[in-house]
Amino acid sequence: MAFTLVELMVVIAILGILVSLVAAGAQAARRRGAVTKTKAMIASLETAIAMYQGDMGDYPETGNATLVEALQEDPGDAHWDGPYLEFKAAELLEGEALDPWGKPYVYTSVNGGAPEHRSKSYEVSSWGPNGQDDGGSGDDLINW
Numbered sequence: 001m002a003f004t005l006v007e008l009m010v011v012i013a014i015l016g017i018l019v020s021l022v023a024a025g026a027q028a029a030r031r032r033g034a035v036t037k038t039k040a041m042i043a044s045l046e047t048a049i050a051m052y053q054g055d056m057g058d059y060p061e062t063g064n065a066t067l068v069e070a071l072q073e074d075p076g077d078a079h080w081d082g083p084y085l086e087f088k089a090a091e092l093l094e095g096e097a098l099d100p101w102g103k104p105y106v107y108t109s110v111n112g113g114a115p116e117h118r119s120k121s122y123e124v125s126s127w128g129p130n131g132q133d134d135g136g137s138g139d140d141l142i143n144w
Contacts (some may be wrong), residue, residue, distance in 0.1 A: 035102035038126045045124050049086035055081045059109040065095040067107045099126040
C-alpha cells in the first residue's frame with residue numbers, strides 16, 4: 001500500500017498548520033512571562049525603595065542608574081542598611097536595570113522631578129513590549 005502525492009501533501013499541510021499554532025501559543029506564553037517578570041521586578045523595586053526610604057528618610061534621586069547605585073552601594077551614611085536589592089549582571093547595562101525587552105526601567109522620584117501621578121513619592125515603570133512611552137496606557141507597566 002503506497003501513499004499518493006496528494007495524501008502526502010495533505011499530511012504535510014496539516015503538520016504545518018499544527019506547528020504554526022504551537023509557535024503562536026509559545027510566543028504568547030513568552031510575552032505573558034515577560035510581563036509577569038516585569039511586574040515582579042517593579043514590586044521588588046518598590047520594596048527595596050521603601051526599605052531605603054525607611055532607613056535614609058528620603059527616596060533615591062531620579063534616574064535608573066542612580067536608583068541602582070542607591071540600592072546597592074553604601075554611600076558611607078550610618079543610616080544605610082543595604083544592599084536593599086541585588087541585581088544579576090544580565091539585568092544591568094551600563095549601571096541601569098533593564099526590563100525583559102532590554103529597555104531601562106524608568107524611575108522618577110520627588111528628589112529630582114516629582115512624578116505626575118505620585119507627587120509625594122516615586123514612580124517606577126517599564127515601557128513594555130513595544131519599547132515606547134505610551135503615557136501610562138497601552139502596554140506600559142507602572143507601579144501605580
